Amino acid sequence: MITLDHVSFSYGKTTVVRDAGFHVPDRSIFGFAGPNGAGKTTTLKLILGLLKPDSGEILIRNRNLAGHRKEILSKTGALIETPSLYPHLTAGENLEIARRVYRVEKFRPDQVLSQTGILAAKNKKVREFSLGMKQRLGIALALLHSPELLILDEPINGLDPGGILEFREFLKNLVNREGITVLISSHILSELELVISHAGIISDGEIRFHGTMEELRGKSLSRLFFDVSDPEKALSLISPVADCRLDGGRIEIREGNRDLTARLIHLLSAAGYDIYQAVQEQPNLESVFHELTRKEVRHV
Amino acid sequence: MSDLLILISCELIKLRRNLALWMVVIAPAFVILLQTLIWLNLKEGLGFDADLWLMYSSNILSIWSLFMFPMFTALVVALIYQYEHTTGGWLRTGTYPVAGWMVLAAKQFSALILLTLSSALLLVFTIAGGWITGYFHPVIEMPEVIPWGELLLRSGKIWAASLLVLAIQNWVSLRWTSLSVPIGTGIGGTFVALFATSWKYGYLYPWLLPLNSIYGTDGKDQTALLTGAAGGLILMLIMTWRESTRRS
Numbered sequence: 413m414i415t416l417d418h419v420s421f422s423y424g425k426t427t428v429v430r431d432a433g434f435h436v437p438d439r440s441i442f443g444f445a446g447p448n449g450a451g452k453t454t455t456l457k458l459i460l461g462l463l464k465p466d467s468g469e470i471l472i473r474n475r476n477l478a479g480h481r482k483e484i485l486s487k488t489g490a491l492i493e494t495p496s497l498y499p500h501l502t503a504g505e506n507l508e509i510a511r512r513v514y515r516v517e518k519f520r521p522d523q524v525l526s527q528t529g530i531l532a533a534k535n536k537k538v539r540e541f542s543l544g545m546k547q548r549l550g551i552a553l554a555l556l557h558s559p560e561l562l563i564l565d566e567p568i569n570g571l572d573p574g575g576i577l578e579f580r581e582f583l584k585n586l587v588n589r590e591g592i593t594v595l596i597s598s599h600i601l602s603e604l605e606l607v608i609s610h611a612g613i614i615s616d617g618e619i620r621f622h623g624t625m626e627e628l629r630g631k632s633l634s635r636l637f638f639d640v641s642d643p644e645k646a647l648s649l650i651s652p653v654a655d656c657r658l659d660g661g662r663i664e665i666r667e668g669n670r671d672l673t674a675r676l677i678h679l680l681s682a683a684g685y686d687i688y689q690a691v692q693e694q695p696n697l698e699s700v701f702h703e704l705t706r707k708e709v710r711h712v
Numbered sequence: 713m714s715d716l717l718i719l720i721s722c723e724l725i726k727l728r729r730n731l732a733l734w735m736v737v738i739a740p741a742f743v744i745l746l747q748t749l750i751w752l753n754l755k756e757g758l759g760f761d762a763d764l765w766l767m768y769s770s771n772i773l774s775i776w777s778l779f780m781f782p783m784f785t786a787l788v789v790a791l792i793y794q795y796e797h798t799t800g801g802w803l804r805t806g807t808y809p810v811a812g813w814m815v816l817a818a819k820q821f822s823a824l825i826l827l828t829l830s831s832a833l834l835l836v837f838t839i840a841g842g843w844i845t846g847y848f849h850p851v852i853e854m855p856e857v858i859p860w861g862e863l864l865l866r867s868g869k870i871w872a873a874s875l876l877v878l879a880i881q882n883w884v885s886l887r888w889t890s891l892s893v894p895i896g897t898g899i900g901g902t903f904v905a906l907f908a909t910s911w912k913y914g915y916l917y918p919w920l921l922p923l924n925s926i927y928g929t930d931g932k933d934q935t936a937l938l939t940g941a942a943g944g945l946i947l948m949l950i951m952t953w954r955e956s957t958r959r960s
């Protein structure tokens with residue numbers, strides 16, 4: 413659906429997006445994560461043509477926005493930063509403006525309002541809306557013209573935990589039912605983890621990872637703990653095979669996986685040690701995220 | 713409907729429930745009220761050979777073009793752009809499936825529509841004010857025959873010569889997100905106009921063009937009209953072109 417190839421962008425002399433490249437497959441929910449100020453919003457603005465890249469190419473449905481602006485944008489829905497709403501107008505009037513611009517049929521505003529659960533507030537001025545209601549209206553606006561591509565910039569910001577849960581369900585249903593592609597950003601990867609199929613991780617303007625969630629989880633370096641008889645001696649047996657140390661009477665292996673666990677159990681039991689317990693820490697996406705977004709990391 | 717017409721209609725939706733729309737009525741009404749009160753308080757008549765309608769409207773057009781029009785324009789145009797500046801609306805309009813220049817053109821057209829509306833109301837209110845004056849004043853009798861041609865011509869010239877100031881206000885309101893800059897430009901522009909009259913080329917000062925387009929002598933009225941109208945149109949075209957290529 414979207415392909416970025418060697419895209420760079422600077423505000424004045426500050427490079428904000430550096431040689432970025434990733435691919436958002438059709439019908440995927442692509443989570444775009446990175447710390448605050450990493451360049452998420454800027455990248456989304458570049459994709460939507462709100463900013464022009466200094467170099468590189470951005471393709472949407474294999475087309476360049478410059479040459480196919482009307483065609484691409486008429487099938488794209490976006491919510492960038494805070495929802496841009498006219499506070500002195502009602503929800504219905506805000507939607508009516510978009511309805512005219514996108515030449516959408518008259519019944520659609522009510523449809524998206526009930527889809528987002530704010531139909532009752534149709535004739536209420538947006539000024540009187542809570543933050544959560546504004547987010548919902550922002551999403552209703554983005555969905556009004558039944559886009560094939562939905563771009564949401566930190567839509568979870570400002571939602572309460574119940575709202576986040578509800579939003580995830582909403583997003584899943586939407587993608588299952590209408591088969592659209594969603595590009596969604598957040599500075600907290602774990603909030604997206606449960607809904608996304610693909611992820612891109614940006615830090616300091618650089619794409620540090622992009623691929624499927626399985627690939628991302630595969631990157632997780634989870635620790636192994638062995639509880640064995642005579643741990644000091646066992647440690648010297650293991651240390652040529654794995655990066656390990658003694659931790660409170662247990663042996664800790666820093667970077668482990670299932671294969672390594674099996675190998676070490678063989679090794680230890682063959683040497684006559686008793687193994688009381690072998691534990692592999694659950695892969696933790698948040699720690700991978702931290703690892704990938706550390707400033708020192710340059711290439712992954 | 714073409715994209716541009718749709719965008720203009722959207723601009724008009726945004727004007728709902730807004731002070732800007734009321735200014736269209738209030739600004740001309742205020743000038744007429746002022747002039748009517750002045751004439752109602754005149755002790756004597758005004759001589760019977762003078763064309764009272766033209767006299768009556770002259771004062772109105774002077775107050776309008778020197779004070780009310782620049783203030784009105786500064787405020788109304790600023791409000792049209794404030795809708796986007798204060799709401800992040802440019803992020804939405806920037807992803808509309810339309811040519812980039814149309815969004816800006818629609819804003820300028822809606823500003824022009826409001827100016828035209830209030831100019832038309834000024835003329836309608838002039839007639840109403842004249843009748844009221846004639847009816848209530850003991851001596852002043854407004855002639856039965858209204859010089860429509862001359863009144864329309866003068867209103868039209870002022871309207872056309874106003875385009876340059878309208879264009880300036882559009883550009884300033886677009887480039888500065890703070891409301892105080894375009895309002896300050898309107899006040900400053902009007903204030904400087906009071907001094908510019910004494911300078912040799914002062915009649916070409918943008919804020920004096922509307923007035924000079926009807927009162928200028930020795931062909932200065934023609935020059936003022938042309939400068940205001942053509943200058944305004946050209947500036948609006950340049951702005952639309954420059955700002956839409958800068959933004960996308």
Ligand SMILES: Nc1ncnc2c1ncn2[C@@H]1O[C@H](COP(=O)(O)OP(=O)(O)O)[C@@H](O)[C@H]1O
Nearest residue numbers: 423426428446447448449450451452453454455
């Ligand atoms: N209009 C701007 N002018 C200059 N710098 C900007 C502008 N907008 C954003 N930046 C800078 O660009 C970097 C990336 O910003 P942004 O894309 O908004 O990050 P994110 O959305 O990931 O929080 C930040 O360092 C920010 O300060």
Ligand SMILES: [Mg+2]
Nearest residue numbers: 452453454566
């Ligand atoms: Mg952001």
